[in-house]
Amino acid sequence: MHVEMNTILDASYMGNLATVIDKELLDAGAEHVIIVDVTGNLIMERGNLHMKDISSLAVLSAANFAATAEIAKLIGEEDFTLLFHKGDRRSIHFSRFGKEYIIITLFDDNVSLGLIRLKSGRAIEELSSILYGNEGRQRWPL
Amino acid sequence: MAFIDLSRNEIQAKLVYYGTGRGGKTTNLLYIHESMSKQVCGKMVTIDTKGDRTLFFDFLPLSVGKIMDLSIRIQVYTVPGQVMYNTTRKLVLRGVDGVAFVADSLRVQRQRNIESLENLAENLQGEGLDIREIPLVLQYNKRDLIESNIPLLTIEEMQEDLNKNLGVPYFEASAVKGFGVYETLREISKRTIKNVIQKVGGQLER
Ligand SMILES: Nc1nc2c(ncn2[C@@H]2O[C@H](COP(=O)(O)OP(=O)(O)OP(=O)(O)O)[C@@H](O)[C@H]2O)c(=O)[nH]1
Numbered sequence: 001m002h003v004e005m006n007t008i009l010d011a012s013y014m015g016n017l018a019t020v021i022d023k024e025l026l027d028a029g030a031e032h033v034i035i036v037d038v039t040g041n042l043i044m045e046r047g048n049l050h051m052k053d054i055s056s057l058a059v060l061s062a063a064n065f066a067a068t069a070e071i072a073k074l075i076g077e078e079d080f081t082l083l084f085h086k087g088d089r090r091s092i093h094f095s096r097f098g099k100e101y102i103i104i105t106l107f108d109d110n111v112s113l114g115l116i117r118l119k120s121g122r123a124i125e126e127l128s129s130i131l132y133g134n135e136g137r138q139r140w141p142l
Numbered sequence: 143m144a145f146i147d148l149s150r151n152e153i154q155a156k157l158v159y160y161g162t163g164r165g166g167k168t169t170n171l172l173y174i175h176e177s178m179s180k181q182v183c184g185k186m187v188t189i190d191t192k193g194d195r196t197l198f199f200d201f202l203p204l205s206v207g208k209i210m211d212l213s214i215r216i217q218v219y220t221v222p223g224q225v226m227y228n229t230t231r232k233l234v235l236r237g238v239d240g241v242a243f244v245a246d247s248l249r250v251q252r253q254r255n256i257e258s259l260e261n262l263a264e265n266l267q268g269e270g271l272d273i274r275e276i277p278l279v280l281q282y283n284k285r286d287l288i289e290s291n292i293p294l295l296t297i298e299e300m301q302e303d304l305n306k307n308l309g310v311p312y313f314e315a316s317a318v319k320g321f322g323v324y325e326t327l328r329e330i331s332k333r334t335i336k337n338v339i340q341k342v343g344g345q346l347e348r
């Protein structure tokens with residue numbers, strides 16, 4: 001996959017992304033939501049957890065996703081669009097949207113995986129229309 | 143692929159340390175991590191095997207100051223140098239904005255350095271990038287061994303092998319002793335940021 005453009009996002013645009021995440025995921029009980037791009041850039045985070053190593057989380061998530069995509073190819077799949085790791089108290093759900101972004105949702109055992117799946121599906125539809133729609137301001141500098 | 147967040151006035155660019163296995167890429171990052179202040183340097187992540195060979199990558203986030211009112215964040219990665227890890231090298235190269243190539247001065251590594259540079263060119267091409275156009279510097283590492291009786295390549299030989307066609311800046315270094323490490327990082331950071339700003343420059347005027 002070629003990822004050649006530089007992404008430039010301005011404040012109003014970030015605000016729109018934040019609104020969607022708050023409404024769909026945080027209001028449904030998710031603890032923290034992070035958007036990264038497939039190369040590991042942290043695009044934004046929302047939520048109540050204070051994570052000082054957020055850029056490590058962004059980078060490792062992107063790497064994890066990229067590595068599993070290679071595994072997918074080995075078994076004849078294009079890639080896996082979602083990943084889920086279950087912990088004792090806290091779980092993490094990753095899903096890719098578009099070719100370039102991954103939305104990462106952290107949630108505790110008060111919230112069901114089914115709900116997070118449903119809600120992140122909805123969030124992705126809305127986020128995609130912001131990031132890729134006509135009003136999206138993804139710009140191609142070259 | 144640099145990422146520019148205008149809500150926080152921040153640029154993130156991706157720098158990759160490339161080169162043959164055991165050449166000293168991880169040692170460069172460790173030195174930077176240990177000697178820079180916490181304000182500049184974030185947490186270092188390494189994914190390695192027991193025997194200290196990099197398995198996937200090392201990662202070190204740096205906040206290096208401001209240019210034109212924009213905070214500059216540089217995400218530094220190393221690749222695994224061993225030949226068999228080419229798939230992971232390609233993954234780490236995705237979205238790269240600049241490369242520091244760490245060449246091993248040990249004479250026995252002469253051919254491996256050349257092959258690793260060729261491998262870099264090939265993998266960049268896979269990303270739609272040209273090794274002659276991307277910001278790039280060379281580092282001739284392990285120069286401290288000149289005092290030992292281990293056979294080393296001369297700088298002239300390394301220039302001839304690696305830099306004849308590229309003509310990019312090069313630095314003599316010792317990642318264990320620390321000399322040349324900052325010079326390498328400073329030059330490649332400067333070139334990378336300049337390149338990113340040039341590419342997106344027109345669009346930053348709001
Ligand atoms: N004498 C000397 N030894 C060095 C220098 N830089 C690295 N080394 C040693 O060389 C070995 C390999 O260094 P690493 O930094 O792990 O090499 P690498 O390029 O990350 O290797 P891979 O992860 O396998 O690609 C280690 O034992 C280092 O201590 C140097 O400047 N001088």
Ligand SMILES: [Mg+2]
Nearest residue numbers: 167168195196
């Ligand atoms: Mg290493």
